[in-house]
Structure formats: structure tokens, C-alpha cells
Amino acid sequence: MVLKETLLRHGYRFESDTDTEVIPKLAKFVYDRLSEGTSVNGEETQEVTFSQVVMEVMRQLEGAYALIFKSSHFPSELVACKCGSPLLLGVKDAAEPEMKMDQFINNDLLHDKRQGRPKEYFLASDGSAVVEHTKKVLVIEDNEIAHIKDGSLSIFKFDTAKARKIGGVPRPASVQRALSILEMEVEQIKKGKYDHYMQKEIHEQPDSLTTTMRGRLIRGGESKMKSVVLGGLKDHLRTIRRSRRIVFIGCGTSYNAALAARPIVEELSGVPVTMELASDLVDRQGPIYREDTAVFVSQSGETADTLQALEYAKSHGALCVGITNTVGSAIARGTHCGVHINAGCEIGVASTKAYTSQIAVMTMLALALGDDSISSRIRREAIIDDFFDLPSKVREVLKLDIEMKELANLLMEEQSLLIFGRGYNYATALEGALKVKEVALMHSEGILAGEMKHGPLALVDETLPIIVVATCDATFSKQQSVIQQLKARKGRLIVMCTKGDAPSLCSSGACRFIEVPHVEDCLQPIINIVPLQLLAYHLTVLRGYNVDQPRNLAKSVTTQ
Ligand code: UD1
Numbered sequence: 184m185v186l187k188e189t190l191l192r193h194g195y196r197f198e199s200d201t202d203t204e205v206i207p208k209l210a211k212f213v214y215d216r217l218s219e220g221t222s223v224n225g226e227e228t229q230e231v232t233f234s235q236v237v238m239e240v241m242r243q244l245e246g247a248y249a250l251i252f253k254s255s256h257f258p259s260e261l262v263a264c265k266c267g268s269p270l271l272l273g274v275k276d277a278a279e280p281e282m283k284m285d286q287f288i289n290n291d292l293l294h295d296k297r298q299g300r301p302k303e304y305f306l307a308s309d310g311s312a313v314v315e316h317t318k319k320v321l322v323i324e325d326n327e328i329a330h331i332k333d334g335s336l337s338i339f340k341f342d343t344a345k346a347r348k349i350g351g352v353p354r355p356a357s358v359q360r361a362l363s364i365l366e367m368e369v370e371q372i373k374k375g376k377y378d379h380y381m382q383k384e385i386h387e388q389p390d391s392l393t394t395t396m397r398g399r400l401i402r403g404g405e406s407k408m409k410s411v412v413l414g415g416l417k418d419h420l421r422t423i424r425r426s427r428r429i430v431f432i433g434c435g436t437s438y439n440a441a442l443a444a445r446p447i448v449e450e451l452s453g454v455p456v457t458m459e460l461a462s463d464l465v466d467r468q469g470p471i472y473r474e475d476t477a478v479f480v481s482q483s484g485e486t487a488d489t490l491q492a493l494e495y496a497k498s499h500g501a502l503c504v505g506i507t508n509t510v511g512s513a514i515a516r517g518t519h520c521g522v523h524i525n526a527g528c529e530i531g532v533a534s535t536k537a538y539t540s541q542i543a544v545m546t547m548l549a550l551a552l553g554d555d556s557i558s559s560r561i562r563r564e565a566i567i568d569d570f571f572d573l574p575s576k577v578r579e580v581l582k583l584d585i586e587m588k589e590l591a592n593l594l595m596e597e598q599s600l601l602i603f604g605r606g607y608n609y610a611t612a613l614e615g616a617l618k619v620k621e622v623a624l625m626h627s628e629g630i631l632a633g634e635m636k637h638g639p640l641a642l643v644d645e646t647l648p649i650i651v652v653a654t655c656d657a658t659f660s661k662q663q664s665v666i667q668q669l670k671a672r673k674g675r676l677i678v679m680c681t682k683g684d685a686p687s688l689c690s691s692g693a694c695r696f697i698e699v700p701h702v703e704d705c706l707q708p709i710i711n712i713v714p715l716q717l718l719a720y721h722l723t724v725l726r727g728y729n730v731d732q733p734r735n736l737a738k739s740v741t742t743q
């Protein structure tokens with residue numbers, strides 16, 4: 184606002200209300216000012232450079248951004264910079280032999296002209312946009328500037344804090360950067376036989392879960408031991424076990440995944456687990472202590488609220504653990520240790536396969552934390568056994584696709600959908616409702632069934648559709664009673680239950696059922712969410728909305 188007001192005072196006119204528009208206008212303003220300062224009596228004394236203009240703009244900006252500048256004043260030049268938001272540079276050189284991972288390059292190596300080799304550069308916020316051109320990338324860090332001029336690239340660091348302090352632009356320092364290789368295949372960003380990415384990603388879950396588990400679950404061998412190995416955490420498990428509290432922090436689907444894993448982490452570690460929505464933790468400046476382990480869950484690893492919560496927790500001395508899907512992301516780099524969920528590139532804005540892989544990883548975290556306890560050994564081994572069956576069980580539940588399409592047909596004209604769950608499946612209710620609202624643009628609410636009598640029951644009548652998750656676990660009899668009470672109010676019920684349980688839940692034929700295969704209670708949310716993902720997908724298609732890019736939403740929310 185301050186910058187915009189200044190520019191308005193100087194006669195600039197704006198065509199939009201976006202803060203983005205302020206930046207090019209500011210660049211023009213800065214360019215004019217710098218040009219005036221370098222001419223005496225109309226004679227040029229010193230040339231204004233493009234990077235000088237950009238640095239001056241950066242000095243004045245606050246908040247998160249990733250920017251690429253082009254200007255008619257500087258033909259054949261391009262300047263890119265970032266702060267907070269992700270930016271990477273792809274480097275393609277057809278004539279160059281394959282580069283090795285982490286090969287260090289300096290600016291000389293990137294000078295095409297000197298080496299006489301043509302190069303192409305790609306700037307993007309995410310590897311998936313670059314991978315079809317090249318796998319060689321440089322991750323641009325905060326306050327770095329990439330300057331491409333006549334085909335040559337140079338990267339330098341610009342100290343914005345110092346610039347603000349001295350009220351001018353200090354001399355930038357040239358930096359050496361490592362080239363890394365994207366671990367992603369072009370096929371991952373293609374839809375293949377599917378109509379939409381969300382559909383593809385839902386159906387990929389047997390494979391994405393297999394990749395998440397690969398090399399991390401051990402069964403058999405000579406000792407017949409069943410155990411979990413999380414390479415990124417093995418040196419930190421003792422510290423986590425001894426922490427006073429584990430705090431799960433995330434936004435949206437990632438928060439829901441942490442909520443699904445919370446009971447098993449508490450059960451197997453014995454450490455109390457609290458839940459924090461990242462923005463709320465920061466708003467409240469909630470207490471975080473040195474004795475805490477703060478676990479940051481984020482598919483993209485770039486969500487601004489989660490990143491800010493990470494900086495906050497770090498400054499309070501907590502051990503910071505990341506659970507992310509994106510190697511090299513800001514959260515993966517900023518945490519002390521962590522686990523990559525390895526679910527593969529997720530393109531649909533509504534998270535599906537990342538959700539199930541996040542739950543799988545956090546359940547593995549629980550197993551690893553409980554590894555030193557003899558009393559929970561049978562329980563842990565049963566979970567590990569079911570982990571191995573999980574991909575085939577997910578394949579089985581995916582067969583409900585047609586059934587879910589029929590259900591979507593029945594519900595497509597509705598205004599609202601309630602989903603009741605409890606225990607492990609409170610998260611299923613929240614996540615199912617989130618999917619329905621974000622893609623199908625239908626009001627939907629996930630409700631803790633234990634809270635039913637404290638308000639939601641007033642909504643129940645013969646028209647409002649209600650999904651009740653009542654798969655077999657320790658809360659089953661309580662859910663039986665919830666179903667009875669909803670039926671007594673003539674509720675329009677769709678009950679998700681374990682195969683074979685339907686008669687014990689509703690014999691009158693008044694309910695519709697979604698029957699799913701049974702797994703250990705802590706893994707059941709992975710199975711149960713799949714039909715709800717399919718339902719949200721079909722509702723969206725039938726209602727004629729954009730599945731992969733729902734209105735007003737973004738895949739990575741890199742601003743607050
Ligand atoms: C790692 C390799 C994997 C290899 C395996 C073989 C990477 C990215 N992973 O997997 O390719 O097959 O060893 O043993 O090279 N980390 C964070 N924060 C996060 C996520 C991860 O700090 O949010 C850190 C971890 O502490 C660890 C590193 O990143 O130091 C890699 O984590 P992860 O990929 O989960 O480790 P492995 O499964 O052992």
C-alpha cells in the first residue's frame with residue numbers, strides 16, 4: 184500500500200488491485216530515478232544496469248516473492264530474484280556431457296559464449312514445469328539474483344537487510360552454486376490415460392504408497408524382526424522420544440494427515456502430541472519450548488504459513504522435523520532433519536496421494552519412536568504386516584470408483600454434505616469434507632461424531648445427506664449409537680463400514696453403504712479417504728467444475 188500510494192502520487196495509474204502490479208511500476212520508477220541521477224546536464228555519466236534496478240526494487244519490497252524482470256531498456260537481458268517463494272533455474276546444454284549430482288559450477292562454467300556452447304535456461308517455481316526440458320537445476324536462494332545477459336548467466340547475493348540499513352545498494356557478492364538433478368520423470372507430469380491429474384493421482388495411490396514405504400519397512404531376514412528405518416531421523420529418534428511434547432504443524436490437507444496419525448504417535452511414543460494450524464500458531468505466538476519436537480508437514484515444502492511457523496519454532500529452540508514431498512524445498516532445507524514422503528509429483532491442486540503417503544510416513548515415525556518398547560511389539564508388528572498389504576487393499580478400494588460415481592450422481596444437486604467421524608477417522612471426516620468443498624464447490628463439513636449432540640444434530644432432517652464413517656475400531660459401538668440417533672431423526676445416511684459389518688449397523692435398508700476392506704485401525708484412514716476422494720472427483724466432473732485447478736485456489740500457497 185505504501186509503495187502504491189507513492190507511485191500514485193507520482194502519477195502512475197494502476198489497472199488492477201493486485202500487489203504484483205506495483206512491482207513493475209516500481210521498477211520503472213526506480214529506473215527513471217537512477218537514470219536521472221546518472222546524467223548531468225543531460226549527459227550520461229554512468230550507465231544504469233538492469234541488476235542495479237532490480238536490487239533497488241528488492242530493497243523496497245517486503246514479504247514473499249519470486250520475480251523475473253524483462254525490460255525494453257535492457258534487450259537480451261533477464262533478471263530473476265526471490266525471497267520466501269520458490270524459484271529454480273533449469274540449465275539445458277545438449278552438447279554437454281551428463282553432469283554429476285551436486286557437481287559444483289561457478290559462473291565461468293555457465294558462461295555460454297566463452298565455451299561456445301549454446302545453453303537454454305528455464306525459470307520456474309517448481310521442478311515439474313522444467314523437467315520436460317532438463318533435469319539439471321539450480322535452486323535459487325533467498326536474496327540471490329540470477330542475471331542472464333546475452334546468453335551468459337551470473338548469480339550473486341544481495342544483502343537486502345544491509346541495503347535497508349544503509350539506505351542504498353551494497354556491492355553484491357558473486358556466488359558459487361551446486362547443480363542438482365531433479366528426481367522426477369516426465370511421465371509423472373503427464374496425465375496418461377486419465378482425464379484429470381486428480382483422477383490419476385487418486386488411482387496412483389497403490390504405487391505412491393509402495394514408493395513411500397520402499398526401503399523403510401523391514402520384515403523377515405534371519406532374526407525375523409520387523410522394523411522401520413527412517414534414514415533421515417535415525418540420529419534424532421532419542422531426542423524426539425525424550426521431548427516434552429510433539430507438535431504437529433501444517434495447513435489444509437497436511438494438517439489433516441497429521442491429525443490422522445496423532446493417535447498412533449501418542450500411543451507408541453508415549454509423548455503427548457498437540458496439533459497446530461500453522462497460521463494460528465503464528466497468530467497466537469503460541470508457546471514453543473526447547474524441549475519440544477515440532478513436526479512440519481507440507482506436501483510442497485513451500486507453504487508460507489508453515490515456513491513462518493518453522494522460523495518461529497526454530498527461534499524458540501525446538502527440534503524441527505520436516506515431513507515433505509519435495510526434496511530441496513524450503514521446509515526440507517530449513518528443518519534439522521526429516522522424512523521425504525516420496526509420493527511423486529502431485530499436480531492436482533487438491534492433495535490426494537500426498538495425503539495418504541503423509542499418513543504412512545507419520546505412522547512409520549510412530550513405529551520408529553516405539554521401537555525401544557517391548558510391550559508394544561505385537562502391536563507394531565501387526566501394523567508392519569498390514570503396511571505390506573496396504574497397496575493391494577488400496578487397489579481393492581479403488582474398485583468402488585463406479586459406485587462413487589453413482590453416489591455423486593445422487594448428490595450432485597445437493598447444497599451441503601456432512602461427514603461424521605471419530606478417533607482415527609475424525610481426520611477422514613475433515614479431509615473428505617475439504618475435498619468436496621475445494622473441488623466440487625459444495626458446502627461440506629467434517630464433524631467429530633462425539634460433538635454431534637452439541638449442535639450439529641439440529642441440522643439433521645430427511646433431506647441433508649450425511650456420511651458416517653463407522654469402520655471397525657475401538658470406537659465402533661459409539662458410531663453404531665450415532666447411526667441409531669441419526670436414523671431416529673430420519674437422517675439421510677450413507678455409512679462407510681468394514682466389509683461384512685453392514686447388517687449390524689443398519690438392517691432396515693434405510694442407509695446406503697460404502698464397504699471398505701479392513702486394516703489395522705491406524706492405517707484405516709488411508710483406506711477410508713479413497714472413496715471420499717473419488718466421490719469429490721466425480722461430484723466435480725458432474726457439476727462441471729475445474730477438477731485440477733479449483734477457482735481461487737493454488738497448489739502452493741506461498742503468500743500469507
Ligand atoms: C535417502 C535418499 C534416497 C536414498 C536413501 C538410501 C535423498 C533425498 N534421499 O533417503 O534417495 O535412496 O537415502 O539410503 O537423497 N530431511 C530434512 N527435512 C525434511 C525432509 C528430509 O531435513 O523435511 C533430511 C533428512 O533428515 C535426511 C535427508 O533430508 O538427512 C534425506 O531424507 P530422506 O529422503 O527421507 O532420507 P532417506 O529415506 O534415508
Ligand code: BG6
Nearest residue numbers: 434435436437481482483486534
Ligand atoms: C493449499 C493446497 O491450500 O495448501 C492444499 O490447495 C494443501 O491442497 C495446502 O493441503 C497445504 O499445502 P502443503 O504443500 O503445505 O501441504
